[in-house]
Amino acid sequence: MAWKKAIVVRFHSNMVTVQDLETHQRLECYLRGKFKIQKIRPIVGDYVEYSVQENGNYGTIENILPRKNQLFRPTVANIDQVVLVTTLKDPKVDLLIVDKFLVQVEKEKLEVIIVLNKMDLINSQEEKSKLKEFLEIYKPLYPIICTSKITKENIDLLKSVLKGKISTFAGLSGVGKSSLLNLLDPQLNLKVGEISKKLKRGKHTTTYGELLYLDFGGFIVDTPGFANLELESFDKDEIKYYFIEFLKYQPYCTFTDCSHTVEPDCAVKAAVEKGDISLSRYNNYCVIYRELNQ
Template sequence: MSDPLAPPPGSPADTAATFLEGLVIRATGSWYDVQAGEQVIPSKVRGRFRLEESETTSPVVVGDRVTIRLNEDGTGLITEIHPRRNELKRRAAGRRVGLVHVLAANIDAAWVVQSIRLPKINPGFIDRFLVMAERDELPAGIVFNKLDLMKPADRDAVFFLRDLYAGLGYPVLMTSVKTGEGLDAFAAALRGRVSVVAGPSGVGKSSLLNAVEPGLNLRIGEVSRKTKKGRHTTTYAALYPLSSGGFVVDTPGLREFGLVDLEPAELGHYFVEFRPFLPACHFPDCTHDHEPGCAVKEAVARDEITPERYESYLNILYSLHLGEKDVGR
């Protein structure tokens, strides 16, 4: 289908137009801010991209390299989306099964943020995030924030999770904006890289970024006393430069992290501790649930895989069998 916004090929409007390459630094719905040199140009996207990318919530995301055609009013029209090196994605919220929400593209690291309290740590969310990061070969890490809220009753559970994920090879940071603990380590982890920071509302993503880069002045909100969950303050994804070098993507709070482009038999490959045992399973398409001769289940029985992670795996596997209609949180 032809693009109604595009001039006929070879027309004077096409040949005389000014085209620029740039980086998408903000996505607010139908408009995208594109950094082209020193300019930030508010731009729209050609209709044909939306038709071609009907299985995604948006054809253009923060971190995309694009070509824009300048309009007379100073806005732009995105005419080309350059190939992506990678992307961090999840199943889009809502009833439409299979719709993909890409959080950011062309990134070097993905960090999932959880808070010790208000809201409490959700290991299922962490595991789903890590699976999608492993699926797209993205280096991932975990930030446990609001360390100042930790009570004696929390310590065993919090440090168990810290040691569990660190033992699997994931960088784990413990931070507090209030006390300053861990902020230097978080800043160092972001330095010189393009990183995306994601997590549920209220875990303190924007507060953390304000603390390591005070000039950002990102909006922050309070956690609801009634629900113990955060309220959305970041309403769109945006890419910010860091004075120490690198960029960071701040994302809106996510209530869930549904999986996409993943079959049940593939899931075990993205639990890193399962990998040494996979070749020894009797069936090549073993789902490590009910099959006999499963080396993963035998490793769980020998405590070489923690029961907590195995139970999380089974929960995710069940939701994949359901087609992610009932996404775990």
Template sequence: MLDGIIMKGIGGFYYVKTDEGIYECRARGLFRKQKIKPLIGDKVCIEVTQGDKTGYIKEIKKRMNELIRPTVANVSQAVIVFAIKNPDPNLWLLDRFLLVAEEKGLNVLICINKIDLSNEKEISDIINIYEKAGYKVIVTSCKQHKGIEELKVCLKDNITVFAGPSGVGKSSILNSIQPKFELKTGDISQKTNRGKHTTRSAELMELSCGGLVVDTPGFSSLDISNIDENGLKEFYREIKKFGCNCRFNSCMHKNEPDCGVKEALEEGKISKERYESYLNLMDEISKRRRY
């Protein structure tokens, strides 16, 4: 019996990385009866077939987490990638990506790409918003190879999913981190100024700098239907932090007196953009509940 991790799955075959190499495995019928499907990223125990590099998955160990889109287990980190230009950054969408990652319990890193296309003020304005919120922000340029080495350090010893809109340069960044990947990159549509999807199916890829990355389009589902008004404030880091200073434990940080969040906003400790993002999503959740 060998311990390993599922790197990819194709047509009922699972490719499991172990200390003795990659084994092509099938899952025992027991999992089907239990309605359990092995996922990319699963830590498993396999029984090896003598004479070749094949075997059977005998045990799927307890998952730390499970993402639906992409379908992958045990992700420890999300790198949310946005471009400073081409396409222009959509901060509302960035906050939604962050919300999904926070709800899944992932460590989150924000990557602002294509910094060669912009000026320092535009870049620093966005950095200030999200560093103030409690996030680490790395700025990158694949053309100038800026920020790539710093990003490599953050990927070490993690299973990382890259997420963000199409066209922001996720595949280009991965190719800069590890050129042998040779991932297909997409052009920006001249008509819509949006990227074309280039990544198709989930697979774990090993980095020479340490760690694994999920080669997928990232979160293709930004559904927050399982988050209610009370839950929302738990997934905005700065709202949760300064909410401890509110007079009422049930404070929603809207119109209540002695609100620690609004005081922090007035003192510049919380950005106006993030607070408005919180209120807009609160309104969306409230309308959804009414209907």
């Protein structure tokens, strides 16, 4: 029997749910024992080859095809772009978390779009100042789309960005990932949570990563939100390459192995002093560098 090709849309225990690339039909598939022996398991976004059992109700994963990329938090493979959803209020997202996530995405050489959600909550002068500051820091570096489920601001623009691609939504719990996805495609009907008044952060509503088909074309991975983010399997000396605004200055540092922290005649530090590199981003780089140096 000829094998068919599919994409993994959900992983659960010893089975996976796949969507056939030709028919778009979903099927539950068992994993062959060889994968357990080899300590190999598919993840959401993996392309696989599968066979259909005689009764037609289930399939068997025969082969896992090579990945073009993999993101580890959230765990997903073969994506075209990452959509980092963040907020300035309810919850107030720490920019260190934003920068840690961007470092991870840059390491995997993935396209990233920042979605600044819950814009309807930005009303006071202080909040507007925070918005201006955020845009000044990140807009020169990454595309930013400001959104709101209340006003439906830029929802059509976000659709056009997602159409025809495999994307993943990621961000802290409570930033409104599932709410945005429900606006983009109401048929998804994802569970939406609320902000914990006691903890001032979101409650988890998505409990597993799942690849969702969008009715206007493309796939999106709705992933469980995280309360914090720690960088794993990173070397302190590689972090400087993932702060993309550093790259054009690094060749002009006096020391070729300059860490941009304590060395004299550092072109990156000089750029920070001139205002050409954001002080917030540089300070967060130093925090990450020190954490990895412990």
